[in-house]
Amino acid sequence: MRYGIDGDRLWARLMAIAQIGATPEGGSCRQALSDPDEAGRALFLDWCGARGYQLRKDRIGNLFLRRAGREAEASPVLIGSHLDTQPTGGRFDGVLGVLAGLEVLETLDDNAVETDRPIELCVWTNEEGCRFQPAMMGSGVACGVLEMETVLAARDHAGTTLAEEIARHGYDQEPGPSLAEAACYIELHIEQGPILEAAGKTIGVVTGGQGIRWYEISIIGEETHAGPVPMALRKDPVPVLMHVIGLVQAIGRTDEAARCTIGRIDLSPGAINVVPGQVAMTVDLRHPDEAVLDAMHRRLVEGLDVLRQRHPDIDLQGRMTWHSPVVTFDRGLIETVRASVRDRGLTFTDIVSGAGHDAFNLARRVPTTMIFVPCRDGISHNPREYAAPSDVAAGANVLLDLTLARSNM
Ligand SMILES: [Zn+2]
Known part of the structure; x- marks a missing residue:
């Protein structure tokens, strides 16, 4: 049985969350740990709230929403991305992977699908690195690539430390789950480059990172x-x-x-x-x-x-x-992406990620891969950033297939 996500619901939410921190040019500005970033997270958690997923936060503000599996002790399948944006950000970078992840969980709920493994939807703090450096911070700390004590001292332009913002939002209380026992990590993202559009392909099968x-x-x-x-x-x-x-x-x-x-x-x-x-x-x-x-x-x-x-x-x-270093994604996961796009009759091509992503940190700890969808003119980090609704839905469906396949093995 093949399931399908609700493309209209996903699109409506992408447009709704883009209103938080909306810029006059049609993009979004929700820099990490700012009030708009918090408001974006609150709206996201509102949508999650109705479903009763277990919410956990860790010390750097990463969010983990867990949909239970039949085997409570089984290692979870992780999916997700980030909700923060550049100051002149668009409506898809990061947000797509998070909201498509929620769409996956809800589609399983709506179809009363049980999985063996739990599925954990992750929202990584400060992927963009524009307000506090370095980038990919939340996933870096969670994966042990960055030291918590070091990043807490990071300052933004106004002189505010990361530690102050973490405390202000109340994230400093929680130890958070360990990623060591996760089964795998899968991230859907816009390509942020022109290759898929130029090739006329819907899905980028991401084999790794430069x-x-x-x-x-x-x-x-x-x-x-x-x-x-x-x-x-x-x-x-x-x-x-x-x-x-x-x-x-x-x-x-x-x-x-x-x-x-x-x-x-x-x-x-x-x-x-x-x-x-x-x-x-x-x-x-x-x-x-x-x-x-x-x-x-x-x-x-x-x-x-x-x-x-x-x-x-x-x-x-x-x-x-x-x-x-060069990042190589998991062969088995890549094959599962190929199987899904073939099964759904989608056009695809292999691609190497030119930009950095949270998935690069995760790849150091657990089997990882990414799925790309095209963005118009290859433009991102720009209010003009745009992905077509049909491509967004196709990417989310591939994420659904992959999540389902991995949570039942
Ligand atoms: Zn991103």
Whole structure:
């Protein structure tokens, strides 16, 4: 027997919760642990309340709603995502995974379906990381990737600490459930990129996440007047900057899956008539294969070495400031996603997540996978973010199939 979620109910709720923290451009602003974020959670819990699911919260404000299984002691199937948004957020990023999760629980209720395992709907605190850094905080703490004591000290722009906001909302009381014994974790999310739309596919079968490495590069020469000093006598860091840009762009052409981004270049002092003394720049390298990412890293390091030797009068330094390893999702779960989309006659393609997600933290602890649906023009973190109702419903139905399959084995 195949069940189907109520696409109209899901869509109506997506639109209703978007009214909380609504922005004039048609998006939502519910930054983590702010009053609008709390109000969004309250509305969500209102919807859950009628069904009698057991609610637990943990010390960082993650919410866990449990639909009981036949075997009370069996390890639960976890589903979920986040309700917080960017300051200029849209109506689907994160919210979709949570409300589709609720839709799954209610569809099982409405059809009087019992499962062996309990199903636990998770709402992760502060996925976005725009108000308090780092991002993916709630799932990071729950999975032991981040230390609670460290993140409590995080401050927002106004100087408010995370600890103060946690206490204000009363989350500091509760120990919360352990994730160690969970059976698996499944997250539905909009793609946040243009690949599915361009390919004309409804479902992205997410096989994992790119590895990410961040670098800061400084190129130091000598600041001098733009007029009197001949070109040959300058210690100008800009010609070296050009070579570094060329190097990074070449690394970006390693293969189709490689991503190289120079997101920031600061020239100092930044005046029209001054040869800059310093360049500070950032590089972001990504690849879904750790071995290839290693090779890209070596090309960058060796390329910088060569430039350093060629330009002895310029001080060229580079250092890696952060890295996130390649994430590989669970093969069995991925196969179950494929089986569901085939069974439902949906178009699909394999895809690697370009953005970070709570699922990346969960993947370190329990078998995990994600399901993507297209978003228009690949745009997210933007009020224009949009996913079609039919795609939203299709993604939620795949989440339902997967949850049902996993909660009965
Ligand atoms: Zn998200």
